[in-house]
Amino acid sequence: MQRITSATAADLFDIAATRRIEQAASAALPAHTLMRRAGLAVAKLAMAIAPHARTIWVACGPGNNGGDGFEAAAQLRHRGFFPVVTSIGDEGMLPPDAKASLQRARDAGVTFASTPPSDYELAIDALLGIGSTRPPEGAMADWLEKMHASGQPVLCVDVPSGLNADTGTLAQGVSPAQASTRTCITFLTLKPGLFTAQGRDAAGTVWFDDLGCGAFKDQPTARIAGAPEAQPRNHASHKGSYGDVAVIGGASGMAGAALLAGSAALHGGAGRVFVGLLDPSAAPVDTARPELMLRDARTLDLSSMTAVCGCGAGEAVGELLPAVFSSAAALVLDADALNAIAADGVLQAQLASRGKSGSPTVITPHPLEAARLLDRSVGEVQADRLAAARGLAARFGVVAVLKGSGTVVASPGEAPPIINLSGNARLATAGTGDVLAGMIGAALAAGRPAFEAAREAVWQHGHIADTWPADAAPLTAGTLARRAPV
Numbered sequence: 001m002q003r004i005t006s007a008t009a010a011d012l013f014d015i016a017a018t019r020r021i022e023q024a025a026s027a028a029l030p031a032h033t034l035m036r037r038a039g040l041a042v043a044k045l046a047m048a049i050a051p052h053a054r055t056i057w058v059a060c061g062p063g064n065n066g067g068d069g070f071e072a073a074a075q076l077r078h079r080g081f082f083p084v085v086t087s088i089g090d091e092g093m094l095p096p097d098a099k100a101s102l103q104r105a106r107d108a109g110v111t112f113a114s115t116p117p118s119d120y121e122l123a124i125d126a127l128l129g130i131g132s133t134r135p136p137e138g139a140m141a142d143w144l145e146k147m148h149a150s151g152q153p154v155l156c157v158d159v160p161s162g163l164n165a166d167t168g169t170l171a172q173g174v175s176p177a178q179a180s181t182r183t184c185i186t187f188l189t190l191k192p193g194l195f196t197a198q199g200r201d202a203a204g205t206v207w208f209d210d211l212g213c214g215a216f217k218d219q220p221t222a223r224i225a226g227a228p229e230a231q232p233r234n235h236a237s238h239k240g241s242y243g244d245v246a247v248i249g250g251a252s253g254m255a256g257a258a259l260l261a262g263s264a265a266l267h268g269g270a271g272r273v274f275v276g277l278l279d280p281s282a283a284p285v286d287t288a289r290p291e292l293m294l295r296d297a298r299t300l301d302l303s304s305m306t307a308v309c310g311c312g313a314g315e316a317v318g319e320l321l322p323a324v325f326s327s328a329a330a331l332v333l334d335a336d337a338l339n340a341i342a343a344d345g346v347l348q349a350q351l352a353s354r355g356k357s358g359s360p361t362v363i364t365p366h367p368l369e370a371a372r373l374l375d376r377s378v379g380e381v382q383a384d385r386l387a388a389a390r391g392l393a394a395r396f397g398v399v400a401v402l403k404g405s406g407t408v409v410a411s412p413g414e415a416p417p418i419i420n421l422s423g424n425a426r427l428a429t430a431g432t433g434d435v436l437a438g439m440i441g442a443a444l445a446a447g448r449p450a451f452e453a454a455r456e457a458v459w460q461h462g463h464i465a466d467t468w469p470a471d472a473a474p475l476t477a478g479t480l481a482r483r484a485p486v
């Protein structure tokens with residue numbers, strides 16, 4: 001059993017792949033082995049979470065996820081605990097493995113009840129796993145709501161019930177959970193939905209148990225990549241070794257966004273950072289950060305630079321984009337640059353042609369910007385974040401970073417997308433996206449390939465928020481930029 005953290009590197013498999021893997025694993029073992037192992041793992045984790053529990057409520061569903069619950073209850077009873085099982089569905093319709101585990105729970109002397117116990121120290125959610133097909137209703141919905149409302153710890157078996165294991169979306173009517181009360185133990189494969197969209201809150205701390213089956217050779221649906229390796233700097237290097245970044249943005253009243261990106265590029269290790277402001281009346285120097293070289297955006301020669309384009313850029317950036325596409329050695333497109341592209345078919349074609357040529361290019365939309373680029377609603381983007389990021393990467397031939405909880409980084413090639421596990425809601429404050437764009441710019445300027453530059457900067461950006469002391473002042477974008485690691 002392994003705890004999954006932002007430092008973990010692993011493959012993720014969707015439900016279809018998990019089913020294939022489960023069938024192959026099951027066929028190679030004596031009947032009922034996988035469920036016995038799964039139930040034992042649940043019981044061990046339950047005992048670790050609530051070692052002094054007097055009552056453990058085990059809510060079991062009508063499929064094999066419920067079977068894991070019956071098995072866990074049997075194992076807990078054997079170890080002196082008092083599980084109370086409530087179950088949904090017709091006993092005669094249980095799949096064979098689940099039926100056998102139900103019998104084992106009965107033989108172990110587990111208490112069965114028709115309603116949940118009024119007091120309990122831990123709830124085990126074994127209602128639905130990867131077989132969830134529709135929104136829970138009736139008793140199942142009531143029990144999930146009770147787990148949610150009680151504030152007691154919940155241990156989710158395989159997948160939080162009602163969460164789509166592929167996409168991380170919650171079924172209609174299921175209340176969003178609070179991650180601090182939640183633990184999920186998932187079996188055989190790690191599923192992408194546990195790590196993006198609403199999955200992070202629903203699953204909380206995720207543990208993985210391969211049920212003794214080892215790793216699989218199938219092509220993963222996505223990956224978690226873990227902490228990036230440090231990029232050591234040679235003694236005999238100089239500022240030219242780390243490249244130039246040119247931030248293009250900062251229309252009237254929005255210079256701050258461009259300066260934040262510039263600061264992040266600077267602290268992220270770029271050799272030199274220019275900030276090309278679109279506001280002609282902007283001050284000639286940022287006295288707080290005199291290292292930044294402020295210029296008129298229209299005068300910058302980008303042919304040997306990494307351009308970070310769009311932060312606070314307003315509509316004015318649209319007319320500069322054709323030249324940026326054709327001249328920038330490497331490019332990060334954010335915010336208003338993305339909005340301009342979304343509104344203009346010619347710019348879309350030009351970006352796709354740049355992407356096709358292989359010039360390093362990263363786009364960093366938040367869900368609304370992604371929705372505009374894809375001509376969809378935000379809801380549709382969030383309903384399948386992996387597909388949205390893959391779609392953007394394929395359409396424009398660029399690396400697409402779809403931001404938000406469980407940021408997705410997709411490449412236009414064959415590599416599976418990355419879901420980033422660092423970061424938290426401390427980042428939900430204005431300007432943190434500008435900082436990310438600057439950090440990716442610094443990594444590109446230093447010569448990192450576009451996909452690596454994006455995923456490494458996304459991880460570092462989130463890691464700063466994860467290691468921000470709980471008792472410190474709120475993490476502002478300015479502070480985040482100054483913490484950007486080289």
Ligand SMILES: NC(=O)C1=CN([C@@H]2O[C@H](COP(=O)(O)OP(=O)(O)OC[C@H]3O[C@@H](n4cnc5c(N)ncnc54)[C@H](OP(=O)(O)O)[C@@H]3O)[C@@H](O)[C@H]2O)[C@@H](O)CC1
Pocket residue numbers: 022026034035038061062063064065066068095097127128129130131132133134135136137140157158159187188
């Ligand atoms: N077999 C093995 O080797 C191993 C299996 N393992 C475990 O099995 C789990 C997968 O089991 P599973 O395929 O039986 O699916 P599961 O998630 O229990 O749900 C299906 C049942 O729920 C029902 N149902 C669906 N939605 C519903 C709703 N809203 N409200 C009410 N009912 C609803 C659905 O009914 P139907 O849609 O057919 O009407 C069907 O009866 C997996 O996540 C892992 O925990 C592990 O032990 C590893 C080894």
Ligand SMILES: Nc1ncnc2c1ncn2[C@@H]1O[C@H](COP(=O)(O)OP(=O)(O)O)[C@@H](O)[C@H]1O
Pocket residue numbers: 335366403404405406407422423424425426427428429430431432433434435436461
């Ligand atoms: N709840 C969250 N969990 C993880 N990361 C988050 C969360 N909220 C925001 N972020 C991150 O913060 C950044 C916000 O970017 P963006 O929405 O473009 O903000 P802005 O436009 O104000 O700079 C993104 O990198 C996003 O992934």
Ligand SMILES: [K+]
Pocket residue numbers: 065125126127128129156157158159160161
């Ligand atoms: K479950």
